[in-house]
Amino acid sequence: MKKEIPIIVMNKICKSFPLAIGGIQQVLFDITFTINPGEFVAIMGPSGSGKSTCMNIVGALDSATSGTYELYGKDITTMTADELAVVRNEYIGFIFQNFNLLPKRTILDNVMLPLMYRGFVMDDRIRRAREMLRLVGLENFETYFPTQLSGGMKQRVAIARALSGEPKLILADEPTGSLDSKMGTEILKFFEKLNKDMGITIIMITHEFEIAQFAKRLIHIYDGRITYDGAVPKSETTLLKSEKRHKK
Numbered sequence: 179m180k181k182e183i184p185i186i187v188m189n190k191i192c193k194s195f196p197l198a199i200g201g202i203q204q205v206l207f208d209i210t211f212t213i214n215p216g217e218f219v220a221i222m223g224p225s226g227s228g229k230s231t232c233m234n235i236v237g238a239l240d241s242a243t244s245g246t247y248e249l250y251g252k253d254i255t256t257m258t259a260d261e262l263a264v265v266r267n268e269y270i271g272f273i274f275q276n277f278n279l280l281p282k283r284t285i286l287d288n289v290m291l292p293l294m295y296r297g298f299v300m301d302d303r304i305r306r307a308r309e310m311l312r313l314v315g316l317e318n319f320e321t322y323f324p325t326q327l328s329g330g331m332k333q334r335v336a337i338a339r340a341l342s343g344e345p346k347l348i349l350a351d352e353p354t355g356s357l358d359s360k361m362g363t364e365i366l367k368f369f370e371k372l373n374k375d376m377g378i379t380i381i382m383i384t385h386e387f388e389i390a391q392f393a394k395r396l397i398h399i400y401d402g403r404i405t406y407d408g409a410v411p412k413s414e415t416t417l418l419k420s421e422k423r424h425k426k
């Protein structure tokens with residue numbers, strides 16, 4: 179059997195930001211992991227541990243300070259900005275923590291956007307965007323603007339947009355953070371289905387252990403370091419213990 183190329187190979191990724199008062203703050207330390215096609219991974223850790231920073235690097239939206247990163251077998255550190263944009267549009271559906279919807283565009287336009295970059299003709303864009311909006315229960319809101327929606331609704335638009343381009347990889351930062359538990363569970367079950375039935379690889383950031391239960395693998399980040407990487411444990415104690423080991 180042909181060996182599948184991993185989707186993501188991160189090796190000793192470090193990230194530092196310059197501080198306003200001078201000096202630098204290191205946020206990620208030697209982050210190393212491989213993610214294969216079809217995985218459903220939760221990245222979990224407390225607020226400020228570096229999860230979003232890590233996701234921005236995984237999604238080629240930000241670059242690492244050091245370390246190597248291969249996405250679909252390609253060293254992305256050598257790619258130009260245009261090449262990176264092509265890779266992002268072709269493979270990745272993003273769900274951002276702050277939604278990142280275009281405020282002056284309608285809901286339908288927002289969901290159609292990735293399809294434009296993917297070269298769909300207008301009729302197909304509209305049809306598919308409507309299908310996605312139906313999926314997240316917002317079919318009656320297509321002419322609304324993001325400011326007219328609640329946080330949970332905006333999150334559902336962001337999910338519809340991420341799915342519209344049929345990405346191979348979904349990167350979701352706290353995708354259910356502003357949803358009530360019923361809608362949250364529905365979205366997570368939908369992720370499970372996308373992963374199981376369509377083989378879409380999902381990386382989902384969360385700080386809640388209950389949400390991580392929907393994934394098959396859990397990477398725990400604490401203080402910018404991976405302290406656990408393996409099957410989702412039965413109890414959160416395993417993760418807290420891994421933090422303690424790191425603190426020593």
Ligand SMILES: Nc1ncnc2c1ncn2[C@@H]1O[C@H](COP(=O)(O)OP(=O)(O)OP(=O)(O)O)[C@@H](O)[C@H]1O
Pocket residue numbers: 195196205223224225226227228229230231232275385
């Ligand atoms: N662009 C930036 N410039 C400077 N510092 C940053 C930047 N982005 C993140 N940081 C810092 O990096 C650290 C980790 O932030 P990050 O957003 O990755 O955390 P997080 O784990 O996603 O937290 P949360 O659960 O609250 O979203 C924080 O101390 C933050 O202040």
Ligand SMILES: [Mg+2]
Pocket residue numbers: 229230231275351
């Ligand atoms: Mg974050």
